[in-house]
Amino acid sequence: MKALYFETFGSSDVLKYGELPDPVINNQEVLVQTAYIGLNFADIYRRRGGYHIEPNSPYINGYEASGIIIDAEAKHLIGKSVLFVDVPFANAEKVAVPLEKIIFLPDEISLKEAATIGLQGLTADFLVHDLGKNKPKDKAFVTGISGGVGQILAQMLIADGVEVWGSSSAHKAQVALDFGAKKVLSSRHLEWIPDYKGQFDSCYDGVGTTLKASIDLIKNKGQVIFFGMAAGTPPAIDFIELLSQSKSILTGDLWDFLSSFEERKVRSNRLFTYFKEGKIKVTEPHLFALSEGKAAHDFLENGKNVGKILLKP
Ligand SMILES: NC(=O)c1ccc[n+]([C@@H]2O[C@H](COP(=O)([O-])OP(=O)(O)OC[C@H]3O[C@@H](n4cnc5c(N)ncnc54)[C@H](OP(=O)(O)O)[C@@H]3O)[C@@H](O)[C@H]2O)c1
Structure with a gap:
C-alpha cells in the first residue's frame, strides 16, 4: 500500500511518501480502505517528536480517517462505511482497526463529512457536554472560534441556547458571525480584553x-x-489568584472520553444528530493528496x- 511516513523527527521535510507492507489484521480487527484522512494539530506535535507516537519503523502518523471495511472475520461487515479517530497508522491506504474503535456511519453522513467533523466534533462534544455543561442563556467565549473545533463547539453551544x-x-x-456568534474579536490583537473582563460564564480555550x-x-465562579x-x-x-475569585480550570483529552465501543457510539450519534438536524454546518475541508503530505x-x-x-x- 502507499503511505505517508517518516524515519526521524523534525520539520515537514522529513515526510516521505511511498510503498509500505499492507497491515495484517487479527480476529479483533477489520481492514479499512481509507477514503479521507484527517490531518490534526497532534500530527504536527508527533512529527516534531514532542508527543506520543506509536513505535513503528518507519513511523506512520495520523489517527483519524473515514473509509470502507474491505476485510473482516465477520463477513457481513465488509462494505460498511466507517470512521475512526483514535487508531494509529492512519496516513495510509489501508489501516487495521480494532472493532472496538469503529464508528459505523449512518446513511445521512458521507465519508467526506465524517472525516471533516470526526475528531473535532467528538472533541467539541465532550468539551460541551462533559466539561462545560453550560445552561441556556449562559454567556460563553470560544478562542479560535473559526477553527475546526471552534466552529463545531460554538454551534453546539448556540443550538443548546448559550450566547456565544x-x-x-x-x-x-x-465564518463565525454567519453561524450565529454574537460578536467576534481579534485573536491576534488583544487590546480589547480589559473591556470585557468578568463577563462570561465559560471560556473555551484551545489556543x-x-x-x-x-x-x-x-466571572467570579x-x-x-x-x-x-x-x-x-x-x-x-x-492558583491562589484563581481561588480568591472562585474561578476553575477544567481540562480534558478526547481519548479519555472514548473508552469503549458504546462510548464512541453514543457520542458520535449525539454529534451526528446536530448535523442531521441542520443545527451545525462547517466550512468545506481543504483537500490534499496523501502524496502531498508536506504541503x-x-x-x-x-x-x-x-x-x-x-x-x-
Ligand atoms: N483536548 C483534546 O482532546 C483535543 C482534541 C482535538 C484538538 N485539540 C486542540 O484543539 C485546538 C484546535 O484544534 P483544531 O483542530 O480546531 O485546529 P484549527 O482548525 O487549526 O484551529 C486552531 C485555531 O487556533 C487559532 N490560533 C492559531 N494560532 C494562534 C495564535 N498565535 N494566536 C491566536 N489564535 C491562534 C486559530 O484561529 P485564528 O487563525 O482565527 O486566529 C485557529 O482557528 C488545538 O490546540 C488542538 O490541539 C484538543
Whole structure:
C-alpha cells in the first residue's frame, strides 16, 4: 500500500511518501480502505517528536480517517462505511482497526463529512457536554472560534441556547458571525480584553497562550475549559489568584472520553444528530493528496486553514 511516513523527527521535510507492507489484521480487527484522512494539530506535535507516537519503523502518523471495511472475520461487515479517530497508522491506504474503535456511519453522513467533523466534533462534544455543561442563556467565549473545533463547539453551544462570543483572525471572523456568534474579536490583537473582563460564564480555550486572558474574561465562579495549545504552551497560572475569585480550570483529552465501543457510539450519534438536524454546518475541508503530505503540514502549521484539512489517498 502507499503511505505517508517518516524515519526521524523534525520539520515537514522529513515526510516521505511511498510503498509500505499492507497491515495484517487479527480476529479483533477489520481492514479499512481509507477514503479521507484527517490531518490534526497532534500530527504536527508527533512529527516534531514532542508527543506520543506509536513505535513503528518507519513511523506512520495520523489517527483519524473515514473509509470502507474491505476485510473482516465477520463477513457481513465488509462494505460498511466507517470512521475512526483514535487508531494509529492512519496516513495510509489501508489501516487495521480494532472493532472496538469503529464508528459505523449512518446513511445521512458521507465519508467526506465524517472525516471533516470526526475528531473535532467528538472533541467539541465532550468539551460541551462533559466539561462545560453550560445552561441556556449562559454567556460563553470560544478562542479560535473559526477553527475546526471552534466552529463545531460554538454551534453546539448556540443550538443548546448559550450566547456565544469568540476570537478569530479578522479574515475568518465572518465564518463565525454567519453561524450565529454574537460578536467576534481579534485573536491576534488583544487590546480589547480589559473591556470585557468578568463577563462570561465559560471560556473555551484551545489556543493556549491566551490562558491568562481567558481567566480574565470569566466571572467570579466561572470556568475556563482549557483543551489545547494551537499557538504555544500556556503561561504558568497563579492558583491562589484563581481561588480568591472562585474561578476553575477544567481540562480534558478526547481519548479519555472514548473508552469503549458504546462510548464512541453514543457520542458520535449525539454529534451526528446536530448535523442531521441542520443545527451545525462547517466550512468545506481543504483537500490534499496523501502524496502531498508536506504541503498539507505546512498549510496547517502556517495557519492557512479555515477548519479541517483532509488527505486523500
Ligand atoms: N483536548 C483534546 O482532546 C483535543 C482534541 C482535538 C484538538 N485539540 C486542540 O484543539 C485546538 C484546535 O484544534 P483544531 O483542530 O480546531 O485546529 P484549527 O482548525 O487549526 O484551529 C486552531 C485555531 O487556533 C487559532 N490560533 C492559531 N494560532 C494562534 C495564535 N498565535 N494566536 C491566536 N489564535 C491562534 C486559530 O484561529 P485564528 O487563525 O482565527 O486566529 C485557529 O482557528 C488545538 O490546540 C488542538 O490541539 C484538543
